[in-house]
Amino acid sequence: MLTAAQVLAQNNFGDTRSGGLAGPMGLFLILILATATVLLIRNMNARLRRLPDRFPPQGSPVDRADATVVDPTDGTGPQDSSAGAPNGRQQRRNG
Structure with a gap:
């Protein structure tokens, strides 16, 4: 019968031929x-260097609401209200 000391004293750390690959495989994974x-x-630093120093200021929501809407047909033809509306797929992707 095995005692607790004998169970704890067993060597299961892979110093035999069958378990000797753990060290080199671990080193390989760490290097990868x-x-x-x-x-x-390096890739992130290169992308950050390409960004401009300053971005243009964004307008407030009030400024965007006061913007004038330009009629692309200049009033000469019927207006299609669905041309600029996003479809269901675009709505899910945008918000």
Whole structure:
């Protein structure tokens, strides 16, 4: 019968030939993750450098509501009110 000390003293840490791949595989995974992290950081830095220093100020909602609407047909033809309306797929994607 095994005692608690004998169960705890068993060596199950992979020092045999069948379990000896855990160390090199772990090192390989760490190197792959480190390489992916470095490449992602470089990509993000390049994208941030391409952004402008300042963005144009956005108008308040009141300014947008007061904007004049231009008739594309200049009053010469019937107006299609559904031409600029988003369909159901665009509505789900936008909000």
